[in-house]
Amino acid sequence: MIRRFAGGALLAFSLAALFMASRAEESPQSASNAPVYTAEGQLNFPRNYREWIYVTTGFDMDYNPDLNMGDHSMFDNVFVNPESYKSFLATGTWPDKTVLVLEGRMAVTKGSINKKGSFQSTDVMFRSAHVKDASLPGGWAFFTFDEGKPGKQIPRTAVCYSCHEEHAAVDTTFVQFYPTLIEIAKQKHTLSPNYVKEESAVAAKEAGK
Numbered sequence: 001m002i003r004r005f006a007g008g009a010l011l012a013f014s015l016a017a018l019f020m021a022s023r024a025e026e027s028p029q030s031a032s033n034a035p036v037y038t039a040e041g042q043l044n045f046p047r048n049y050r051e052w053i054y055v056t057t058g059f060d061m062d063y064n065p066d067l068n069m070g071d072h073s074m075f076d077n078v079f080v081n082p083e084s085y086k087s088f089l090a091t092g093t094w095p096d097k098t099v100l101v102l103e104g105r106m107a108v109t110k111g112s113i114n115k116k117g118s119f120q121s122t123d124v125m126f127r128s129a130h131v132k133d134a135s136l137p138g139g140w141a142f143f144t145f146d147e148g149k150p151g152k153q154i155p156r157t158a159v160c161y162s163c164h165e166e167h168a169a170v171d172t173t174f175v176q177f178y179p180t181l182i183e184i185a186k187q188k189h190t191l192s193p194n195y196v197k198e199e200s201a202v203a204a205k206e207a208g209k
């Protein structure tokens with residue numbers, strides 16, 4: 001797998017990463033981690049998101065109809081700004097100005113002393129953000145980033161919005177897969193009606209087996 005990135009490709013990637021890092025330095029970032037938009041309404045890349053709160057890692061989760069991974073494996077890592085994480089612990093839901101970042105990385109099996117299992121590659125396959133912002137239509141919006149540049153908002157007609165609205169456990173976010181948060185949502189009764197209905201249908205089916 002890693003051989004695919006060897007030699008020239010690796011050098012090209014390193015140069016791209018350097019360029020990306022220097023570009024990212026230029027975009028202003030507010031001290032509070034709240035979303036910052038450009039004049040055109042694009043979301044500035046939250047370049048310190050790796051210092052935020054780690055929420056989860058999914059491995060080869062299969063839910064995105066647009067993602068054609070072939071026989072490659074991928075990890076996806078979710079991070080959230082610390083202020084919003086603290087607020088979730090207290091309330092079971094997200095405050096306004098929450099930013100969640102999803103980062104995709106290829107799974108690598110060959111490297112160093114590894115004999116079995118997979119670890120995450122240094123190259124990022126994609127990064128997107130899910131932002132709660134009462135000033136935007138719908139109250140939540142998805143953005144996708146290209147190499148640390150400000151991210152364009154994904155149009156509201158995209159499948160991202162419908163899947164998250166119909167199936168996510170809390171406030172259009174997939175808290176059912178976030179191990180430190182799902183119990184809090186249950187205790188605080190913040191689960192979405194759609195999710196509760198889906199879960200009871202699953203439970204009824206299991207009971208009928």
Ligand code: HEC
Nearest residue numbers: 057058063078100102128129130142159160163173174177
């Ligand atoms: C068929 C359902 C589905 C579709 C379509 C979908 N997602 Fe998700 N999304 C998920 C699931 C499931 C997770 C949880 C991932 C995990 O646990 O690692 C998730 C998590 C996320 C997160 C982390 C924060 C959160 O909201 O929970 C972001 C950001 C995200 N998706 C962006 C997108 C974007 C952008 C698109 C459209 C290009 C999209 N998603 C399309 C199911 C979907």
